[in-house]
Amino acid sequence: MSHPLHLAVSGSGPRVRFAPSPTGFLHVGSARTFIFNWLYARHNGGTMILRLDDTDVERNTEASVSSIFEGLKWLGLSWDEEYKQSERLELHRKIALAIFEKGLAYRDFTPAHAGEADRSGTQAAWLFNLGMRELSRGESDRRAAAGETFALRFRVPREAGQPVCFNDAVYGEQAKSAADIEDFALLRSDGMPTYHLASCADDADLRISHIIRGQDHLTNTFKHVLIFEAVGVKPPQFAHLPLLVAPDGTKLSKRRHGPVVSVTTYRDAGFLSEAFVNFLCLLGWSPKNDREQMSVPELTQAFSLEGINRANAVVNFTQEDPFDAKAVWLNAEHIRASTVEDLSARLLPIACQAGFSVDPGKMLRVTPLIRERIKLLRDVLVVADFFFVDHLAPYDPAELIPQKGDLAMAKKVLQRAREVLEKTEFKHDLLDAALRPAAQELAVKAGQMFQPIRVAVCGRKNAPPLFETLEVLGKETTLARVEQAIAKIQ
């Protein structure tokens, strides 16, 4: 692990954390949770903490850790403190022991997985493994000393018949009878803490004030409240987020839904991170003022827990259309809102990687011509390719034929265009002023004059405005391509 730990406990505002478990790449749902936490921290002048919840040694991978950092880095939202649960095992064990010593937990010597079989039955057997809860302390100590392995389980106070309660900032007052909560594990038989224990121990120790996380943890929260109470710590404020689901209504998963659930897929497709953040924010949260396109500072300003919705949000995608249309539209909005300089700098590496011959100066001139014509950064490759290649890809000569015209007209137009272009300075307004009268002289409509030229220089009918395009392309390239077009229809 090469990531530095920042242990400085800073600020006086709320302390929130994003606590992913490194068992896969950074998921869009996780990214949204991170973003909501970040927004809450920044809006309230609080502290954003990143904590790797890596207590499941079986499933954690180093690749996943770097993938998570890679995704977060792209989002461009920084955090203030960083921790790894696996480096805090002493604390977890200490807290587990304290709970045990208070009699609020007991050793369970049942072999792992032994109780799974009959848990689906109607009996209450799923709540605990028979016999273990009542083991005397002496007997328990004896068996432990004899080397028998055990899990440590929380002794849920079912007898009292009291409900466990908490107030959720999103879902309101929550209560659940302790009789419906099973004796969950705190420590595994290998001594490693479970998620519930490690998470609460760290949240208490790091003085987390607000836990903002997915709604899949809503029912777990009753267990967590029990742990906080057992430790003698006031539970943090909880705020559960509605889940992001696929069009089929199920939780997004790589196995079922493919790479669209990974943040890096959006990055690689040419989303601006700001647009992606913007899109995610609008799933399950609303500024309630009809605003949609918002910058990160604007989102920070507008964000509040009150705006969070309770119903799951569908990320709408299909096999053919892997990205939600609204995400794409928002991205286009952010692209159009970018400055030419900024957009150009983002486009340049993409074009270079694709093997186009570009330099910053040329991209700077091309960018304003395509800014309103691309939805994703990668679209530059199909929208502006003809600016960056020495030879146009082959096209059907029939494309040169103008509307309501024929091959003869195309030829006539191109030959005249060649003459005009040769003696015109390549400035878009001068080109306009020269080519428009030329059309009149030939008794063709302006569109009939421009279209063959456009196809000759762009290789296709749909392209940016002609005169600006010609100006960027330059006289030499333009004339060469017009010449080639004429040759095609000889």
Added chain:
RNA sequence: GGCGCUAUCGUCUAGGGGUUAGGACGGAAGAUUCUCAAUCUUCAAACCCGGGUUCGAUUCCCGGUAGCGCUACCA
């Protein structure tokens, strides 16, 4: 099965005891431009069902249904 959560156009959402139920994406049509895009205009499109409460419920309450989540020595 048990427990919990949720339910407004196809999707994201606003709203809320009396509204023409608002916006956005997407869709359709039109305007505009040298094509495309952008822009503008217009249109279609929703309160899950059943009971209550009420003069009046899409809104409040209850029930149903459906969906989701939890029910691991995963997180």
